[in-house]
Amino acid sequence: MRIGINLVSPPSVPVVTELLNKGAADFCEIVLDNFIHLPPSKVKEALPKVPISLHIVASRFLEKTSQELIDMATMVRKWIEVCEPIYISEHLQRFTTNEGKYFPLTQELDYDIHDDATKQRIIEWQELLTMPLHFENNASMTHKTHSQANFYQHLLPATGSKLLFDITNAYIADYNQVEALSAWQPLYETANHFHVAGLRFDVTKQLAFDTHDGPLDDNNWKLLTDFLPLFNKSENTLVIEWDAYVHKETWQQDLLRLRKLLGSL
Amino acid sequence: MTIINFSREKIFKDVEFRSIKQQIFRYSPLTSQLLGEQITPLVKAFLPFAHEEKLSFNWTLPMHFLRWFAQHKEWPLTQEMIQEWMVASLIRWSLTGFDHVRARVLFVATPRLPFQAIGLKKGQEVSDSDKIVVLKLANSYAAHQDRYATGDEVNAWEGLIWKPLPH
Numbered sequence: 001m002r003i004g005i006n007l008v009s010p011p012s013v014p015v016v017t018e019l020l021n022k023g024a025a026d027f028c029e030i031v032l033d034n035f036i037h038l039p040p041s042k043v044k045e046a047l048p049k050v051p052i053s054l055h056i057v058a059s060r061f062l063e064k065t066s067q068e069l070i071d072m073a074t075m076v077r078k079w080i081e082v083c084e085p086i087y088i089s090e091h092l093q094r095f096t097t098n099e100g101k102y103f104p105l106t107q108e109l110d111y112d113i114h115d116d117a118t119k120q121r122i123i124e125w126q127e128l129l130t131m132p133l134h135f136e137n138n139a140s141m142t143h144k145t146h147s148q149a150n151f152y153q154h155l156l157p158a159t160g161s162k163l164l165f166d167i168t169n170a171y172i173a174d175y176n177q178v179e180a181l182s183a184w185q186p187l188y189e190t191a192n193h194f195h196v197a198g199l200r201f202d203v204t205k206q207l208a209f210d211t212h213d214g215p216l217d218d219n220n221w222k223l224l225t226d227f228l229p230l231f232n233k234s235e236n237t238l239v240i241e242w243d244a245y246v247h248k249e250t251w252q253q254d255l256l257r258l259r260k261l262l263g264s265l
Numbered sequence: 266m267t268i269i270n271f272s273r274e275k276i277f278k279d280v281e282f283r284s285i286k287q288q289i290f291r292y293s294p295l296t297s298q299l300l301g302e303q304i305t306p307l308v309k310a311f312l313p314f315a316h317e318e319k320l321s322f323n324w325t326l327p328m329h330f331l332r333w334f335a336q337h338k339e340w341p342l343t344q345e346m347i348q349e350w351m352v353a354s355l356i357r358w359s360l361t362g363f364d365h366v367r368a369r370v371l372f373v374a375t376p377r378l379p380f381q382a383i384g385l386k387k388g389q390e391v392s393d394s395d396k397i398v399v400l401k402l403a404n405s406y407a408a409h410q411d412r413y414a415t416g417d418e419v420n421a422w423e424g425l426i427w428k429p430l431p432h
Contacts, residue, residue: 010388010391010392010393010394010395011394013391013392014392032362032363033360033361033362033363034360034362035362035391036362036363036366037362037366037367037368037369037387038388038389038390038391042389042390042391043391045391046390046391046392047391056363058361058363059363060363060364071366071367072363072366075366075367096321099319100321101319101320101321101322102321102322102323103281104280104281104282104284104285104288104322105277105280105281105284141273141277142273142277143273205276207276
């Protein structure tokens with residue numbers, strides 16, 4: 001299994017480069033939103049010989065016009081051609097109302113509605129990109145989103161897309177009593193790409209939040225100990241995500257601990 | 266799995282309000298310090314205006330908050346506050362790269378500071394951070410309404426096509 005780190009924005013470049021050069025991580029997952037305006041050759045210059053995957057956070061591909069989709073795809077395809085990514089991942093979320101007003105917080109889809117429009121749009125976006133997409137499961141917080149795993153189970157084969165299984169997000173949905181982690185079993189057994197990240201708890205409100213702003217906690221390590229025997233295959237990948245308040249030494253310790261854990265299996 | 270006996274809806278309303286507050290004030294530290302505990306009542310007072318104006322709550326939100334704030338002459342409005350809200354809008358724009366995949370520069374201008382446009386230039390290298398730049402506007406280009414201009418080239422100072430700030 002290859003271990004990855006994510007590159008969120010330019011200020012993280014020195015830390016990410018150093019960790020990759022030291023061999024602490026095997027590949028880099030680039031958050032494309034913050035680099036899409038650049039020629040992809042710039043990344044190859046900054047990270048020579050480093051395998052790359054591409055992660056899209058807020059393309060809003062479900063909400064854009066076909067022409068906007070074509071414009072975005074033209075840019076992303078350049079990155080695909082130059083970087084030859086291990087995978088390209090996306091999010092299934094809504095950012096605006098039907099009237100175009102932004103939600104204060106991004107919304108999950110209504111998982112009880114299995115509509116053809118969503119499927120067709122995913123197929124259209126993938127065809128334009130010329131690659132299947134790996135959709136990341138969301139860290140659900142409301143009971144309205146209790147059937148995410150079932151939704152994905154129908155959607156992925158119908159669209160030819162794949163799951164990027166975020167172990168922490170599934171744990172958060174379970175902790176928040178939205179959906180049991182076990183609901184994902186049929187999907188994570190066949191997944192190839194995984195995420196894990198720091199999280200926070202509000203004990204008073206009995207809620208967990210996906211924050212990506214710290215090291216992996218004991219809950220994460222318990223999950224990894226439980227799941228890695230199943231996920232540890234040579235073709236698979238696992239990214240330890242860290243977006244904000246990045247601390248190089250602590251990130252390195254987590255990467256080292258993960259590699260030891262994988263070595264012990 | 267057990268059922269939780271409290272209202273998550275109420276929690277999320279609170280989280281959503283804090284998110285709106287953050288969108289306006291997160292990148293304006295001096296203004297936040299100056300307004301202190303007035304921020305929450307101010308944002309609450311702003312929301313009916315925002316709904317009436319059908320604001321989209323996109324990157325332009327801090328600029329619209331500035332327009333609303335400036336209508337209230339009883340509150341102090343300094344040049345630093347104006348600049349900070351302009352920059353806050355620019356930063357929010359920079360976080361939505363897929364909404365403008367080719368744009369490398371965004372400028373905003375306001376009648377509250379008619380002879381200055383403030384811009385954000387995206388980096389040209391992977392490790393380059395975005396830069397905030399100030400453009401002096403000649404009399405003939407003075408801003409009579411809130412407006413913006415984008416450019417595909419980092420040094421496209423000339424030939425910017427100004428448009429009214431969208432809602």
